[in-house]
């Protein structure tokens with residue numbers, strides 16, 4: 001495959017038209033690239049900002065070939081794309097990220113196996129297809145443990161925590177109808193959940209973004225705090241884990257590495273996402289280069305941008321149920337205390353379904369505590385206020 005950089009002016013195709021594609025296209029447009037997006041829905045967030053939209057299903061080979069004929073390079077914005085489709089595209093166009101990493105990260109068995117091969121720690125786990133296996137795995141790994149479907153899960157869907165051995169049957173029957181392959185993981189007693197986003201281009205240049213601390217509510221990312229409130233030693237360790245994975249996987253593009261900082265001082269890799277990630281939205285205003293620009297740079301084999309943190313930041317997600325209060329607040333005079341600069345992003349979605357990711361707010365402040373306090377006092381995220389009491 002060509003090692004040549006694909007320079008601004010070139011045409012980039014994106015598979016998937018959600019908010020990640022939208023922010024990719026916005027960042028790439030600033031750099032002078034043109035975009036065509038393939039997505040089945042008429043008003044997809046990315047279609048609103050791309051130069052062209054091919055409205056078709058992701059498994060429509062004719063539409064994929066049309067996309068390939070129009071663009072110089074193709075990328076994707078979500079990981080549940082059929083690897084066969086990527087292989088089909090590779091016959092007609094440049095797809096620098098390839099299909100292998102996609103294939104690996106689509107299945108927890110493969111993902112864990114390759115993480116172990118890369119020499120990083122994961123929670124002790126067992127592959128499960130039968131109830132008898134689950135029962136003996138629970139004896140070996142103990143409780144609590146978490147049973148997950150091997151593929152197709154997101155935002156905590158397709159998971160059951162097993163607190164006691166007698167819960168095995170119920171957990172197994174709930175998940176096995178969703179997926180014939182499951183994984184049991186020991187529940188990690190963690191101090192923090194963190195993520196590191198790493199980029200690598202075809203030339204082998206590799207860069208990590210600052211380590212992000214993530215707080216989930218109902219298994220959905222609620223906010224990200226950067227710098228993460230962990231020791232320097234742990235920060236270094238987490239960066240090295242991400243770099244090691246990027247090298248081992250011969251990454252091209254962006255990879256988000258979700259990790260647990262265990263109370264035992266160990267870092268455990270939870271899961272991978274081969275694309276820009278919600279926990280990297282803080283980079284848009286808080287870093288020298290955003291994760292979206294970095295992704296474009298990596299895929300186009302440009303020199304990677306600097307990842308320095310320009311200011312501490314707290315990113316908070318705006319879900320469907322928060323939109324009205326956030327928009328009321330935007331028009332109020334007493335909007336935000338001094339010492340915090342707020343930057344708002346909406347993704348152009350019209351339907352405000354509960355739990356749907358509609359936008360996010362980056363709060364830039366020398367003091368993360370001040371931003372966290374404001375999130376609580378604003379009462380926009382009222383149901384989640386107890387989170388801060390636990391964490392602080």
Ligand SMILES: Nc1ncnc2c1ncn2[C@@H]1O[C@H](COP(=O)(O)OP(=O)(O)O)[C@@H](O)[C@H]1O
Nearest residue numbers: 123146153154155156157185186187188219271
């Ligand atoms: N082995 C584990 N130990 C402790 N917590 C876990 C474990 N696995 C998952 N979790 C919790 O559940 C959340 C969702 O799990 P994850 O595997 O990341 O699935 P998803 O695809 O839904 O993001 C994690 O962010 C973490 O809070």
Ligand SMILES: [Mg+2]
Nearest residue numbers: 155258270271
């Ligand atoms: Mg996750």
